[in-house]
């Protein structure tokens with residue numbers, strides 16, 4: 463009778479991975495994912511805005527990026543920990559975008575391929591490609607932030623803006639980590 467029961471529908475793995483990823487050095491610990499909110503269609507935030515970032519075959523969508531990082535991790539031993547750590551954070555980004563697109567009434571099962579993904583022939587080239595992808599991702603998230611901020615405020619716009627702020631903070635940290643690797647490892651240029 464003293465047991466505190468889990469609410470139906472609570473995703474413990476979601477909570478666990480959020481906590482895990484938030485506490486890794488590959489995610490910005492100072493900026494948190496927004497708590498659950500009532501996100502719904504009809505508030506001006508369109509699911510289509512997120513398709514390019516979610517899994518479009520453009521070389522820098524979250525899905526392409528996960529594939530890029532784990533491939534680079536396998537190709538270049540010296541990048542292993544860095545690329546794998548970042549890839550885990552990108553998986554959480556993909557997960558949060560999937561939930562958002564679903565809540566906004568969008569389509570999650572569009573086809574994709576990894577034809578546009580580039581890997582690099584040396585570790586330094588791989589890192590430069592990764593930085594370029596992160597910059598493109600941030601530019602896209604900033605573009606959607608501006609569109610969302612111009613809408614009448616609602617739970618949906620507030621959640622979207624906070625999520626975008628978290629994604630941007632993580633991508634900025636990735637650039638810092640990748641640049642740090644480059645500057646500390648000139649011998650591999």
Ligand SMILES: [Fe+2]
Nearest residue numbers: 524552555633
């Ligand atoms: Fe990401």
Ligand SMILES: [Fe+2]
Nearest residue numbers: 596632633636
């Ligand atoms: Fe990133």
